[in-house]
Amino acid sequence: MLLIVSACGLAVAPSSWVRLSPEQLSLAARICWGLVALTALISLAWTTAPGADFVLGLRTGAQEAIFLFPFAMTGLFIEVSDDRFGRRVTFACAMASLGALSVEPWLLAMTGAGAQMLLFSSRQSLFGSGLRSLLFVASCAPGTGWIACIPALVSGCAAAPGRGAFALAPSLEMGCSLLVLSRNGLHTQNTSIRQMAGLLLVGGVILGITRATDALFTRRASTAFGGIFALTHVLAVIASGLYLLAIAADSPLSAHAALSAFVVDLICVWPVAIALLYLGDHVVRSGGSDRLSLLGGLGLFAPRLTGAFAVAMCVMALLPPAAGFSVLWLVVTTALALLPEGYAPALPSITFLAGFGVVVTLFCLAILRLVILVVFGVPRSPRMAASTDVSMSVMQPVLICLFISGIMSVFPGMVTFQATGIGAPFHDEHSTIVTSSSFVTLVGPDGLSSWTPIAVTFMLAAIAVPVVLLRRRTPRQPLPSSLPRKIFPDVSATGEMPWSGGLKWRSSCLPFGEPLLWPGTDMASAILKQAVPALPAFISNARSYxxxxxxxxxxxxxxxxxxxxxxxxxxxxxxxxxxxxxxxxxxxxx
Amino acid sequence: MNRMSFFSASALSVIQTGLVILVAPVMSGFHSFMSARFAGVAAPPVLRRLYLTRKYWSELSVQPANVDVMASQANVIVAVAATSGITSALVASALVPTSALGLATAPLSDILTITFLLMASYISCQLVLLNGLSETAANTFRGIISVAAIIPVIFLVSVIFFTKSATTNLDVVLSSLRSESPFGDGAPFVLAALALLISGSSSGSDEIETSAQGTDRAMLMLACDSISLVWLTLAGDLLWPGSLVVISESAGILDSLGNLGLGFLLWIVRCIMLCIVLSVSRLIVAGPVAVIRMRTTAALLLLLFAIQIVFGSHLASVNSLGETLQQEISRDHAEGKRL
Structure with a gap:
């Protein structure tokens, strides 16, 4: 708590008071947030400890640390020296962190709503943001199982990143909604728990399809990044639904697996998703435009930014052996373990699995499309050719996030071991069974299926090392440092067009315009509309219907x-x- | 597993991976040969692919001069794509049993892990083309959409696995399937194998080869061939699990070596048969979009049918069990009355 207050203080304090430059202030605030995250990780280790109670209803325990960690990692990305918006987001992050530590419902409502109100970015979205805050406050009351599900679905559907420090706003808003869902929704003693699970599962799949389609068809880079970030929220909502379903089916092992998916998502995948939002903001800044049709060829000009972007995208694409695949594997095995007997009772579960598969497919395609449009090819605008790479100080939090996610994904048992902290009231009797699993292996609820990321990583490395050594290539010839870097070597720079190495362009002389040399923003949507017969009628004719x-x-x-x-x-x-x-x-x- | 069997299982895994590297170009060549023969055009030699892979492997990957940034970027993408593609494909091939069950990688051979590794490998190989011009990139993205539709199919396949054997581990499922008839209780797995064959067996494009040079080109070719072969192996395992050997069941070393040889032979035969089936299916002339629709729809329908059969047979087995119990109870009652 002291560290959170210190981070806020550093964000507010003018540089003349503390005699530090803005960059040093930003670094000091980041160190504070990093220590908060580290404290959260350490306190996660004591799952059996009751946790220390502070004044004002604050408490530090494993359950609180699970949410404190993503909020602290969000704070790690805030550049305080930017502008006053950075300070607002720092305050919002601190309030959300206090909300994660709070035990009393009124304190949770106050801090969470305060955090969300600090994130109101524009007058146009004021009404929607205010409504979401009200829903959050309404769901903070104890015993509100049903109402706690609604903010999670609404915020996942509506939260969108802004510019600058507000790019991180979805992380805080969605995190707050998940926090209240875990406090009031997952620990409810409601009799209609099965219906709540159904609502979360159906809502999660619909939410996933909506956000993935949004990211797949949009022309705005920020919308695409926000949509891909929502994947983590969708996974958490679906894991919560599966947990409730397991509780209703009285299956403690399945409940533990669902909670493990929830915790792995929050600890391992969420920080990478925040890094993706941060990198997305820098991509937009670097390209000088939010329009995807004006970006492209980022790998030519910003190799450092491109590398981090590609690694984050690999984690978000849910491919093995990254942490995203661990969450996916846990969700699928839990859904399979909860499959009821008989065809008719199992049909909803089978439909859910097919729907979840569609969600994963759409997100994979959206990620691939974004990579094609931002990284590959040549710049589609002269402004892109003038973009510069990010500095190492910008890359530091990204590297920290990727490192933590990498370590945690290799040892998922370190994280899933903590899942008993949240769901302890429900499976005390089976805690010995649950906690006996290995640190390196995730075991499914059936007891036979297993996923060992470290073994697959080792196999990949064992094959990749000889492949890299055997790859024969001509030695790279170092260039003299005086030679300038040319993008188009056959075009000489002129005074008229200095930005893209003197690239000359002329008006179209063809009757139907110039041929499209690089894939456009509508490529994915056009192919999908062709392949799926229902899409054209649904999207283009929806208004007329x-x-x-x-x-x-x-x-x-x-x-x-x-x-x-x-x-x-x-x-x-x-x-x-x-x-x-x-x-x-x-x-x-x- | 004792120490000796662990070493033999590990050695078998390594041998299997090596065999996949050797057989994959030959099988791809055979597939091209059969497709050309069925289509009535001049067929390339079966060993052409193997010869080309070996030839390109010995060549140098061209490292362009640093003045051309575009070529440098393309070269970096090719290097990353080739390495990650071949690595993921070979790891997936080590997880799928080709001739014997009980490999050292058996605990890792989860159906979700294998298929997602194959998908990662496929996407890595296609990155080279996605960096190309508009038409090539659009065609490639269309192919990726077709392959990405396999994810719901995989989830439904895992439903069949789980309903039958209560796990998604391929080794355990195949062990339990060995004694079952493909026309009886194993029928849903035959349908699942066909669904996997339909949705996962997209061969690598020839454009990949021309977009890379030297060792990178050889690695991309080998990765594409390995992906196709692993899909064929996976489908073949589910179609005919009885052809797989269990090492621990063999009496002696000679016996186990003979069984292994027979298992590898049957693996080749299975793959050849499936190659012929795929070549015949290529005779259906349809546009690229129609092919996507047909493949996805056919795979999903086959799986839904398979799931219905699984639940039906499961229900029938439960009913027959209930009838047997009823008969036993009535017999006990009758005997009790008689006493």
Whole structure:
């Protein structure tokens, strides 16, 4: 807590007070956040310890540390020296961290809502952000199992990254919603727990398809990065749903596997996703535009940024042996272990697995499309050719995140061992069975399936080393340092076009314009629309379908709709506010 | 597993990987040969692929001068893609049993791990083309969409695995399937094998070869061939698990060596038969988009049918068990009355 306060203090303090330059201030704040994250990791080791209670309802235990870690890693990426927005996000991060440590519901509501309010970035999105905050507050009341599921789904659907420090906003908002879901949703004693699990599973799959489709078809880089970040949130929501389903089915091993997926996602994959948001902001800054059609060829100009971007994308693509695959494996084996007997009862589970497969497929394609459009080819705009690589100080938090994720993904048992901390009330009797698994091997709920990342990593290394040694290549000839680096060697630089090495362009002389030399932003969407017959009709004609449906409704209904439309957003906001307050009071009474 | 059997299992894993490296270009050449023969065009020699791989392996990978940044970037992508592609493909090949069960890698041979490794290898190999011009990149992305549709198929295959053997470990499932008839209880796995064959057997494009040079080119060719061979092996294992040998069941060294030789021979025969089936299926003339639709739809329908059969047979076995129990109870009652 002292470290969190110190980080906030360093963010607020003017440089004249502490006699440090802005870069040194930023570094000091990062060190504080790094120590907070380290403390969270160390306190995760004591799962059996009750945790120390502080004043104001704060507590440090394994359950609190699981959420403190991602919030502290988010703080690690904030550049305090940037602008005043960096300080706002630092405060939001500190409030979210206090929310992770809080035990009392009122404190959780206050800190979480405060963190979300500090992240309000624009007036255009004020209404939606305020509504999400209200939903969060309403779900903080104890015993609100159902309502706790709604903020998780809503924030996953709506949270989008901004510019600068606000690029990290989805991490805090989605993290807060997952926090309240784990406090009130997963520990509920509600009788309708199976329905809650169904809501989370169906909502998670729909949320995943929505965000993946959004990332796949968008023309904005920030939207694509935000959509890919949502994959971690989708995995956490689905793991929560599976946990509730396992509790309803009275299967402690499956519950432990689902919780393991939840914890591995938060500890190993979430920091990499935050690094991806951070790198995405730097890609947009480096390219000078948020439009994907104006980026491209990043590998030519920013090899350091491209390397980190590619590694983060490999983790997010859920391919082995990275941590993302561990989460995927745990989710699938848990869903299989919960498969009921008989075809008809098992049909929803089979449909869920197929839907989850579609989600993973769409996210893989979205990641690949983003890599093609940002990294490959040549720059599509002269501005991109003037982009510069990031410095090592920018890369430090990314490298820390990738290192931690790498270590944790090789030893997943270190993380899944902590899963008993969250779900301890439900499987005390089976804790000896649960905690007897190896540190390097993930064992499925069935007891026969296993996934050992370190063995596959070792096999990959054992084959890769001789392959690299055997690869015969001509020796690289070092260039003299005085020779400037040329992008297009056959074009000489002129005074008119200095930015892209003198690249000359002319107006089109062809009747249908110049041929497209590099894949455009609509490549993925065009191919998918061709391949899936339902997509063109659904996407391009959706508006006309809605209009047609509205015209076919009875006249009275149309009249009422027109009247409602005149109330406009303020009236609707009041109505929603009243509903949220009603939910809050109803939850308190329950 | 005692020390001797562990060493033999490890040695068998290494031998199997080496055999995959040797057989993969030959099988790919045979596939091209059969496809050409069925299509009625001039067929390339079967050993052409092996000869080319060996020839390119001995050549130098061209490292362009640093003045051309575009060529330098393409070279870096080719090097990374070739290394990661061949590595992932060979690790996947070490996890799939070709001729014998009980390998040293048996605990790792999870169906999800194998298929995701194969997919990672395929995407790595295609990175070279994705860095190309518009038409090539669009065609490649279309192929990746076709292969990415395999993920739901894999999840449904794992449902069949789990329903039958309560695990997703390939070695355990194949061990339990060895005694079952492919027309009886093993029928769902035959359908699953066909679904895997349909959705996963996309051969490497010839454009990959032309976009790289030297050792990189040889590695990319070998990676593509290995991916195809591992898919064929996986489908063949599920089609005919009885042809796999269990090392621990052999009486002596000579016996086990003979069984292993027979297992490798049957593996080759299985792959040849499946190559012929794939070559025949290539006679269906359809556009690239129609091929994606057909492959995905056929794989999903086959799997749904397989799942229905699995649950039906499971239900039937439960019913027959119940009937047997009822008969035993009634017999006991009758005997009790008689006493």
């Amino acid at each position: 809605i209009r047609k449906t509205l015209f076919l409704t009875p006249r009275l209904l149309r009249f009422v709709l027109c009247r409602i439309h005149t109330i406009e957003t303020h009236g609707l906001a009041v109505v929603l506010l009243i509903i949220a307050a009603g939910l809050w009071f109803a939850a308190l009474r329950l």
